[in-house]
Amino acid sequence: MSADKKKVDVLVIGAGASGAAFTWKMAKSGMKVMCLEQGDWLNPSTDYSTSSTDWEIHRQTDFNPNPNIRSLDVDYPINDTESPIAPLMYNAVGGSTIHWSAHFPRLKPSDFRVKTLDNVADDWPLSYFDLEPYFALNDEMMGVAGLNGDTAYPPKSPRQTPPVGLGKLGDKIASGFDKLDWHWWPSDSAINTVEYDGRPGCNNCGPCDLGCSIKAKSSTDVSYWPKALELGAELITNARVREITVDRFGKAKSAIYYDSNGEVREQNASIIVLASNGVGTPRILLNSASSRFPDGLANSSGLVGKNLMFHPYSIVTGLFEEDLEGHKGPTPLNIMSSEFYETDPTRDFMRGYAYQVVRSLAPLATALSGHVPWGENHHEVFKKRFNRTITFAVIGEDLPEIHNKVTIDPELTDSFGIPSPKIEYKLSENSRKMLDHGIGTATQVLKTAGALEITHDPLKREAGWHLMGTAKMGTNEDKSVVNKYGQTHDVDNLFIIDGSIFVTAGAVNPTSTIQALALYIADHIVSKSGKFLTQ
Amino acid sequence: MRTLSKNNADILGEIVDLLIPAKENLPSPSKINVVDHIDDALSNTPKLKRIFVEGLSDINNEKFLSLPKIEQIALLKKYESSNEAFFSQLLRHTYNAYYTNPIVTAGIGMTGKPPQPMGYTLEKGNLTLLDKVIKKGQIWRNP
Numbered sequence: 001m002s003a004d005k006k007k008v009d010v011l012v013i014g015a016g017a018s019g020a021a022f023t024w025k026m027a028k029s030g031m032k033v034m035c036l037e038q039g040d041w042l043n044p045s046t047d048y049s050t051s052s053t054d055w056e057i058h059r060q061t062d063f064n065p066n067p068n069i070r071s072l073d074v075d076y077p078i079n080d081t082e083s084p085i086a087p088l089m090y091n092a093v094g095g096s097t098i099h100w101s102a103h104f105p106r107l108k109p110s111d112f113r114v115k116t117l118d119n120v121a122d123d124w125p126l127s128y129f130d131l132e133p134y135f136a137l138n139d140e141m142m143g144v145a146g147l148n149g150d151t152a153y154p155p156k157s158p159r160q161t162p163p164v165g166l167g168k169l170g171d172k173i174a175s176g177f178d179k180l181d182w183h184w185w186p187s188d189s190a191i192n193t194v195e196y197d198g199r200p201g202c203n204n205c206g207p208c209d210l211g212c213s214i215k216a217k218s219s220t221d222v223s224y225w226p227k228a229l230e231l232g233a234e235l236i237t238n239a240r241v242r243e244i245t246v247d248r249f250g251k252a253k254s255a256i257y258y259d260s261n262g263e264v265r266e267q268n269a270s271i272i273v274l275a276s277n278g279v280g281t282p283r284i285l286l287n288s289a290s291s292r293f294p295d296g297l298a299n300s301s302g303l304v305g306k307n308l309m310f311h312p313y314s315i316v317t318g319l320f321e322e323d324l325e326g327h328k329g330p331t332p333l334n335i336m337s338s339e340f341y342e343t344d345p346t347r348d349f350m351r352g353y354a355y356q357v358v359r360s361l362a363p364l365a366t367a368l369s370g371h372v373p374w375g376e377n378h379h380e381v382f383k384k385r386f387n388r389t390i391t392f393a394v395i396g397e398d399l400p401e402i403h404n405k406v407t408i409d410p411e412l413t414d415s416f417g418i419p420s421p422k423i424e425y426k427l428s429e430n431s432r433k434m435l436d437h438g439i440g441t442a443t444q445v446l447k448t449a450g451a452l453e454i455t456h457d458p459l460k461r462e463a464g465w466h467l468m469g470t471a472k473m474g475t476n477e478d479k480s481v482v483n484k485y486g487q488t489h490d491v492d493n494l495f496i497i498d499g500s501i502f503v504t505a506g507a508v509n510p511t512s513t514i515q516a517l518a519l520y521i522a523d524h525i526v527s528k529s530g531k532f533l534t535q
Numbered sequence: 536m537r538t539l540s541k542n543n544a545d546i547l548g549e550i551v552d553l554l555i556p557a558k559e560n561l562p563s564p565s566k567i568n569v570v571d572h573i574d575d576a577l578s579n580t581p582k583l584k585r586i587f588v589e590g591l592s593d594i595n596n597e598k599f600l601s602l603p604k605i606e607q608i609a610l611l612k613k614y615e616s617s618n619e620a621f622f623s624q625l626l627r628h629t630y631n632a633y634y635t636n637p638i639v640t641a642g643i644g645m646t647g648k649p650p651q652p653m654g655y656t657l658e659k660g661n662l663t664l665l666d667k668v669i670k671k672g673q674i675w676r677n678p
Contacts, residue, residue: 050651054635113678166660174664203654213651328655342676364634374554
C-alpha cells in the first residue's frame with residue numbers, strides 16, 4: 001500500500017454536486033483540500049453523443065443512468081432486485097449532474113418542519129431560512145434560469161438568467177392550469193439561457209440527460225470544479241475508495257482507495273467528508289467496519305443505510321392533436337406545479353406532491369414507447385404521436401421508513417472486489433395514495449388542456465434519481481447519524497454532506513438543497529477548523 | 536465482416552421491411568442499411584447475437600422467404616407472442632437503426648441532423664398566463 005501523498009486538511013470523497021460545492025468553499029477558505037473521485041473527467045466537446053446521429057441509442061447503453069445497465073468499469077453494481085425503483089447515478093467528475101436534467105427547485109420551508117406541522121417523520125434540525133444565504137450563493141455559482149415571484153416560495157435572490165422557454169407545448173399545458181386556476185410556474189433550472197459566468201446560453205437541443213456539449217447546463221465539472229482547482233484544490237480521479245480507517249482514538253484517519261492501476265493507496269487527512277450519494281456513502285461506512293466500529297463506521301445508532309428515500313414517480317402522458325414541437329427545448333419543460341404540495345387534511349394521505357411537466361419523446365423513444373405498432377399502420381400512428389405528447393412526472397414526498405434501506409450485498413462486488421450495495425424498498429401506502437391522487441389531478445390538467453388520450457405508469461421503475469435519508473441528520477444521537485452540521489455523532493472529524501443526511505425528502509428534486517447544505521456545512525467547518533487541524 | 540450468415544441477413548432484411556413498410560418520403564429499412572446496423576450491434580454482444588441467430592433460425596424453419604407476404608406477417612405476429620425475448624430485441628434494434636438515420640429523422644419533420652451543434656429555436660411562451668397565479672398570492676406554508 002502506498003501513502004505517497006502528504007496529509008491534507010480535508011479529504012472529500014466524491015466529486016459530484018455536493019463534493020464540488022464543498023471543495024470549492026474549502027479551497028476558497030484557504031484549506032488544503034483534496035477530493036477523491038472514482039470516475040474520470042468527461043470532455044463535453046468529445047465525450048457526449050448529442051452531435052452524433054445515434055445519440056438516442058446511447059441512452060440505452062453507455063449513457064444509461066442505471067449503473068447496472070451502463071456497466072462501465074467505473075461503476076459499481078447495485079442489487080436492486082428487492083426494490084420497485086432502480087437507483088440511478090453517474091460516476092465521473094460532476095457525478096450525477098453530468099446526466100441530470102438540471103431541475104433546480106429548493107425544498108420549501110414546510111419540508112423542514114413536517115413533525116411540527118403534520119406529525120409525520122421528524123423535523124430537520126435547521127430551517128429553510130438557515131439555508132437561505134447558501135441557496136443564494138449556490139444559485140450564483142451554478143447559474144440558475146428562472147423567474148422571480150413564484151408564489152410557492154418565499155422571495156428568492158434574482159435569478160441569473162431568464163427562464164427556459166415554454167414553447168408551444170408549454171403554452172398548451174399552461175392553458176390547462178390556467179383554466180383550472182391551479183398553480184404553475186417556470187421552475188428554476190441550472191441551465192444558462194443566455195451567457196453567464198463564461199458559459200454560453202442553451203441552444204434548446206433537447207437531451208440534457210446525455211450531457212451538455214456546449215456547457216450551458218451547469219454540471220459541476222463546468223461550474224464549481226474549474227474554480228475549485230484554480231484556488232488550489234486537488235482532485236484525484238479514478239480513485240475508488242474502499243474504506244475509511246480510524247486511529248486508536250477512534251478518529252477518522254485516512255481513506256484507503258484503489259488508483260487507476262488497481263494499486264491500493266492511503267490518503268491521510270485531518271477531516272474526512274463523504275459526498276458519495278445516498279447509496280455510495282452508506283456503502284463506504286458499512287464497508288469500513290472495524291473492531292472499534294463493528295457495525296460500520298458512525299453507525300452506533302444502527303441507522304446507517306436505513307430510511308432510504310427515493311422520490312417515487314408516477315408518469316401521466318397526454319396525447320394532443322396538434323404538433324407541439326415537443327422535441328425543441330430542454331426535455332424537462334421546466335414547468336412545475338405546487339398546487340398539491342402542502343398537506344390538506346381532506347385528502348387521504350399526508351404531505352404532498354409536485355408535477356414536473358416534460359416535453360415530448362424523441363423519435364426513437366416515441367417508436368419504442370409501446371404505443372406505436374409495427375406493420376402497415378406504423379407511420380400513421382407514429383405521426384400522430386411524435387411531437388404531440390405532454391408528460392407529467394408526479395413527484396411524491398416519500399416519508400422515511402426504517403425497512404427501506406441500503407445494506408452490503410453478501411456476494412456482489414465491483415470490479416476491484418469492493419462489496420456492493422443492496423437496496424430493499426417498498427412503496428408505502430401513504431405514497432401510493434399520494435401518487436394515485438396525482439395521477440387523477442394530472443389527468444384533469446391534461447384533459448382540460450385538450451388531450452385526446454391519456455395513459456399512465458403508476459410507478460416508474462427507472463426513476464431512482466434522488467437518493468436520500470441513509471445517514472439522517474438530527475439532534476438525538478440514538479435517532480440520527482449526523483448533527484445539523486453533517487458531523488457524525490460517533491466520529492467528530494467525519495462529516496457527510498450528500499443526500500444521505502436528508503431528514504425528509506420534500507417533493508422536489510434535491511440537488512439545490514444538497515449543495516446549499518454542503519456550503520452551510522463547509523462554513524461551519526471553516527469556522528471550527530482550528531479545533532480539527534490541531535488534532 | 537458480417538455476424539449474421541447471408542441467409543439470416545436476407546431473412547432479417549425481409550422482416551424489417553415488414554415491421555416498417557416504406558411510405559411516402561420514409562424509406563424501407565432495407566434501403567437505409569438497417570440490417571448492417573443490427574449486424575454491427577450483434578457483433579459486440581454475444582448474448583444478443585445468440586437471441587437473433589436462434590430466433591431467425593426458427594423463422595427460417597418455416598421457410599419464411601418463400602411465404603406470401605400475408606403469411607409472413609401472420610408468422611411474425613405469432614412470434615411476437617411466442618418468442619417475446621427475440622421479438623422485443625428485433626423491434627428495438629430495428630427502430631434503433633431506423634430512427635437514428637438522418638433520412639428518417641428528416642422525413643418525420645426534424646432537421647435530419649443531431650441535436651448539436653445547431654440546436655433549435657424555442658418560443659419564450661406566454662407568461663401572461665401567470666397573472667392568475669400571481670393574483671392568488673402566496674401558497675407556501677410558513678412554518
